[in-house]
Amino acid sequence: MTPRDAVRGAAERLRAAGVASPEHDAAELLAHVLGTTRAQLPALGGVLPEAAAELERLVERRAARVPLQHLTGLAHFRHVTLAVGPGVFVPRPETELLAGWAIESALALEAPVVVDLCTGSGAIARAIKDEAPHAEVHAVELDEPAHAWAERNLAGTDVDLRQGDFRTAFDDLLGTVDVVVSNPPYVPLEAWESVALEARDHDPHLALFSGADGLDAIRAIAVRAADLLRPGGVVGVEHADVQGESAPAVLAAEGRWEEVRDHRDLADRPRFVTARRAVRRPGPGE
Template identity: 70%
Template sequence: MSAVREVLTRAAATLTEAGVASPDFDAAELLAFVLGTTRSMLIVSPPELDGDRLAAYDDLVRRRAEREPLQHLTGVAAFRHVELAVGPGVFVPRPETELLAGWAIEQAQQVISTGSTDGVVVVDLCTGSGAIARAVADEVPEARVHAVELDESAHGWAERNLAGTGVELRHGDMATAYDDLAGTVDVVVCNPPYIPLEAWESVAPEARDHDPHLALFSGDDGLVAMRVLEQRAALLLREGGVVGAEHADVQGESAPAVFAATGRWHEIRDHVDLAGRARFVTARLAR
């Protein structure tokens, strides 16, 4: 067994014992980060491991075993076709959210395909790191993309990730954001906080101990932010505009019910992720 394989095997065992969900992947990702290469090249062309690099790697593995997020250790998070800077003070974008971003991108592209003379306007509420807004701007460059974030630290990360993209970023509350765009928006997209306060103990340590609580918890039933989103989307969207929002996998009925209860929406639909779990709700403004 090569030195690299031995190091990876030992690190993966440490991470497994610590309860890390993807020990082999994380062990390889951290070693590639330390060595300035890729996971695949670790095996194809194993680099030399000197004492300093091995010590740096061992320190990162220790921190990951203490459940510090992998993306905080490397400083980056991949999201669809873009790479985001992340770290303490911002919610790390999850792979599941790429599906919601993909939906928003498809909706924006559909508006463009109709030949609308006004173009397409997309608003990303609770943008966090700027992940969804950045993905939409990247894949639909014709879109006019707006994003808002309340948390000061997260807003700083969004500024960094959205610089030079053309996205118009604001620092503020989604409940009052974009009065100036009322009735003109084609797509509203949001990854709001949706964890019930009572579910504190069930949240993975990576999120509970490192993500901003403002981005995680949303009242006793986890739907406080969803109700605010419903109201704001109704104000912002043009007639026939669409809204999409991520939710917890146990909210596959309760999240759509927030929209159904108001009578303002039709085509209310819930969508599952690649594991078949309820993941995000979409609706079209009916007024």
């Protein structure tokens, strides 16, 4: 059996199971089994029976909607590769835009201090350190299994990773931070049935759901980020595509933010909100 035949057969099974990207996933699984990349598959010879059997096993699990990244153990995020698996939220491609905003904000400063709240796998913190190595990066994650994955992904960097609640983390940094970035939980509890099976059944619920309207974590970030940032510092927070008005409204209502702006992803859907910590202006007589 050629690699092309193997991918075609695997893709047909995944398509029948309702997997969103059957050809891509089939090729990734075969490349994983063969210890190569998708780009190199056409140059290979036949797929041996042992490899075909392993591919069959992985396709069966993917058809059962186990995330592709759990099967390969890897997730690619901007220019870095992360270790992922059960117990940690798998970073999504759309979050790369938020990370890019944070990186650009850090690159504009000589000695930026950046905080990543709800770091999960450490994806955003790792990407920032990779592309803005001069930045002083701090990250926090509450969930113990996810924190362990972040430790693995941030090993060898000088990122300050802590385990704890983002609502109270980094008291030692109050008023000194330049950039706060976060991909928090934002799915409303009532949206349970609409969540993709890969996320609902395999991502930690702590990383998905955030109160009745999905905005509880964003409300807390609006307060904590304002405490952490210096006047003029900036915050960026990912949100659901249906929260393009409600998420910015949360920051606007907090009272310490200006230049509140929402940003769209590559599919032109509302994806993250940014704002600047207001600079206090002297009152009358001051």
